[in-house]
Amino acid sequence: xxxxxQAQTEISVVEKEDVTLDxxxxxxxxxxxxxxxxxxxxxxxxxxIRRNSFDEQNEISGRYSWNFQKSTSSFNFTITASQVVxxxxxxxxxSGPYSGNTPLVFGKGTRLSxxx
Amino acid sequence: GEEVAQTPKHLVRGEGQKAKLYCAPIKGHxxxxxxxxxLKNEFKFLISFQNENVFxxxxxxxxxxxxxxxxxxxxxxxxQATKLExxxxxxxxxSQRGYGEAFFGQGTRLTVV
Numbered sequence: 001x002x003x004x005x006q007a008q009t010e011i012s013v014v015e016k017e018d019v020t021l022d023x024x025x026x027x028x029x030x031x032x033x034x035x036x037x038x039x040x041x042x043x044x045x046x047x048x049i050r051r052n053s054f055d056e057q058n059e060i061s062g063r064y065s066w067n068f069q070k071s072t073s074s075f076n077f078t079i080t081a082s083q084v085v086x087x088x089x090x091x092x093x094x095s096g097p098y099s100g101n102t103p104l105v106f107g108k109g110t111r112l113s114x115x116x
Numbered sequence: 117g118e119e120v121a122q123t124p125k126h127l128v129r130g131e132g133q134k135a136k137l138y139c140a141p142i143k144g145h146x147x148x149x150x151x152x153x154x155l156k157n158e159f160k161f162l163i164s165f166q167n168e169n170v171f172x173x174x175x176x177x178x179x180x181x182x183x184x185x186x187x188x189x190x191x192x193x194x195x196q197a198t199k200l201e202x203x204x205x206x207x208x209x210x211s212q213r214g215y216g217e218a219f220f221g222q223g224t225r226l227t228v229v
Contacts, residue, residue, distance in 0.1 A: 035217065039157075043205065045220040089157055100211035100218065101147050101171065103161035111157075 002027045004094050006107035013082050014115050021077045021110045023092030029053075031097040034068065034075045035104065040088040048090075051075065082114045118142060120210050120221035123190075128227045129198045137224045138190040141210030147171065148191050149209040149218055150183060159207075165191065198228045 003026040013019045025034065036048040049059060051068050059066045063080045079086055089109040096102035121140040129135045141148050150162040161175040165185040176183070180198075185191040195202055205225045209218035 033217075037220075043225070044222045045207065047217060047219070050217045091157075091159070093159075101164070101166065103149055103164060103172065103175070104151075104159070104218065105161075106159035109157040 002029075002032075002094050002096070002105045004092050004105055004107035006090075006092055006110050008110045009108070010111045010113070012113045012115060015084060016081050018078060018080050019082050019112065019114075021079075021090050021092075021112065023075045023077065023107060025073050025075065025092070025094045027094060027096075029096050033095045035093040035095070036066065036075075036077050037091045037093065038088045039091065039109070045091075048077075079112075082112075084114050084116050087112060087114045120208055120219050121190075122206075122208050122221035122224050124224060125222065126225050126227070128229060131200060131228055132197050135195045135198050135202070135226055135228075137193045137206050137208075137226070139193070139208030139210075139221060140190040141208070142219055145210035145212055145219075147211045147218070148185055149211075150191075150193050151207045151209065153205045153207060153223070155204070162193070195226075198226075200228050202226060203228045 038046040092107045093104040148165045152160045163173045163176045164171040205223040208221045211218040
């Protein structure tokens with residue numbers, strides 16, 4: 001069975017601090033996809049990144065970066081120089097070999113509060 | 117359309133009443149998914165469709181929940197005889213033919229009172 005664990009329920013940081021959100025996953029599939037979504041207070045789900053299991057290269061997009069390590073089954077997300085607008089609930093998710101037709105398994109989310 | 121459109125945005129029903137939610141997937145997307153997000157942020161997969169056919173319904177509470185995706189109509193999720201525990205945000209997502217990430221709608225917040 002697939003499982004995603006986000007051990008940090010809530011994190012609070014002061015603006016401009018760096019923050020890392022942890023994600024650990026379990027799957028028996030050899031091919032799978034990992035995702036991060038942002039859910040701001042307005043409630044919509046904003047897609048941030050998709051990574052397939054064959055691509056362990058770290059990714060950077062502006063202030064966001066992701067560290068994928070198959071050896072530890074982790075897909076951590078770092079926000080550099082956090083801003084108040086980063087305050088949201090962040091979800092890590094996992095899908096099976098075909099990310100378009102297998103449902104996502106979500107973690108329980110990490111609520112990030114960035115204080116000015 | 118270029119985005120997944122869910123209606124209504126908010127829905128309030130008395131316990132025991134019926135609730136019907138709608139989802140128009142992105143044009144050209146063959147797969148539609150329904151998820152339920154309860155108040156503690158937990159997502160639960162309900163059902164998926166490939167065009168008008170049920171693809172995976174392993175998460176669907178079949179007693180009171182039903183769903184359809186008919187040609188040339190928005191997909192729908194219907195809850196008969198709603199219960200307080202059905203209060204949640206229901207998200208619809210669509211994706212292309214078996215690959216690519218799923219795109220989510222804005223969600224429908226159902227409140228059962």
